[in-house]
Amino acid sequence: MPDITSFDSLDYALQQVSGKPTVLEAIWDGDTQGWYLCLNVYVKRGIWPLQRTERHTLGTVTLGNDLRLFSGQVPPWPEAEFVKTFVEQTHGTYGLTLYLPSEEPDLDCPRWTEREHAITCADCGKLILPSDSPYVPKHICHTCQLRREQKARIQQDEPQHDGVYLYVYKDNVYRSVGYVSDFDNFDIAPYIDSALLPGLSQDTVPIVTLEPEALVEIQARLTESLEEKLAAYEPPENTHRKPRFATIIYAGVPYELDRQRHNQHYDIWKLFHSWEWVQQALADGASYKFFFKRGFTYRNDSMLRFLKYPTPSPKTVEHIIQHYDGSLTEQEIRGTLAKLEALYCLTIAGKDVTITQTGRNIV
Incomplete structure (x- = not known):
């Protein structure tokens, strides 16, 4: 269309x-x-x-x-x-x-010609077609169901999945490279010496910095592995699928990669982009910074997002209490703020609450 x-x-x-x-x-x-x-x-x-x-x-x-x-x-x-x-x-x-x-x-809404068969969502009032699934509520829309579930996670302070965020850093400027649920899921992880990853404290959000000197060694390992894979490269066979191919250029040579149907091509594509990110970081004299988000709850995450979006700006404690009215008590809110301040994710100055750079980088 x-x-x-x-x-x-x-x-x-x-x-x-x-x-x-x-x-x-x-x-x-x-x-x-x-x-x-x-x-x-x-x-x-x-x-x-x-x-x-x-x-x-x-x-x-x-x-x-x-x-x-x-x-x-x-x-x-x-x-x-x-x-x-x-x-x-x-x-x-x-x-x-x-x-x-x-x-x-929302995918549950009826077309104009189906509206007579619809019901209204009990929470938001929009028209929906009731689901036949025994696992889906019939009286509310899917969006409201998700809101109820999220509200329950925040109220019950349920644990959230851990994760790791990677940034390229220079002169107090952070460029996001990506997020994974586990450090080993980064494509670059096998090329990083374990000695560069010291024990991670439980009292803060652990931050691991790889300075340019360390990135030089990592880049050498990436280059060796990439060139080894490119030496065994074979062009894709289905030339009629060419519009779906990705093209990389390494050492002045273009390589067409069928990432969807060719495992070797997909591995080359991932490795090349890891190599490219490190190459650019070295050219800029930048560092890599990993932020390990561990032991957080949905309530912690929700409060940091409220402070960060739409723009990171100070909000008063009273403003936060009003935002969670009907979901959290004032005691629960102040306790969460104290925990996040101890983790250096926010600062509290009088009535003002401000998210820190660390807090911004993990939500």
Whole structure:
């Protein structure tokens, strides 16, 4: 389906449909790239008594990737505002009825023609089609179910999975390289001397720094392994799948890699990008910094995210208490803040609470 990126492109798509447009339907869908709104228009064709209603696909609207789930973007799903504004501004031209059953991603909402079979979510009031699954609540939507589950994790202070964040660091600037649940899952891990990873304290968020001197040795090991794999490289056989191939250039030589169907190619691709990141860090005179997030709970994580997004800025203790009103007691909130301050993830100065750089780097 065509991408709709502006009012002009949506207006153009409408003009290509014959008949009188009556309803603009906006239904969420998603894939591995993220969520998007599918736009359809219902039009009336013919004259009574032979008049009929037809649905035509217009395209999809995507105005950001799913990182907005963690970034505190406001509004988090601007696609909904996009279609609402379009219908308002073109009322005199089209007089469209907007059917937008959910302003946030949800796969349980009915189409315009199915709305009579829907029920309203007990929490948010949106229209949903009740699920047949015995494992899914029938009275609330999936989004509200997830909210209830997250609220319960925060209230019960459930443990969160540990993880490790990697950054390239220079002059107080951090560039994110990636996150893994376990250090050994980093592609670069086998090339790092274990002596560079000392015992990790339980009293802070452990931070391991690899200075350029250490990165030189790691780069030498990466180079040796990469060249060994490239020496055995064989071009992909299915040339008709070429648009799906990834191309890397090493030592001036291009290599086409079929990452999806060729394990050796996938290994080369991962190794090359590990080599490339270290190469760039050395060229910049930068260091690698690993932040080990261990022993955190969903409550800890939630509070740090509240302090970090949409922008890292001081918030008062009272502001935090209000945010968790109905979920946490004041005693629970102050206890969590004290724990995070002891872990050097935030600072408390009078009534102000500010997330630290360490806190920013682990959420």
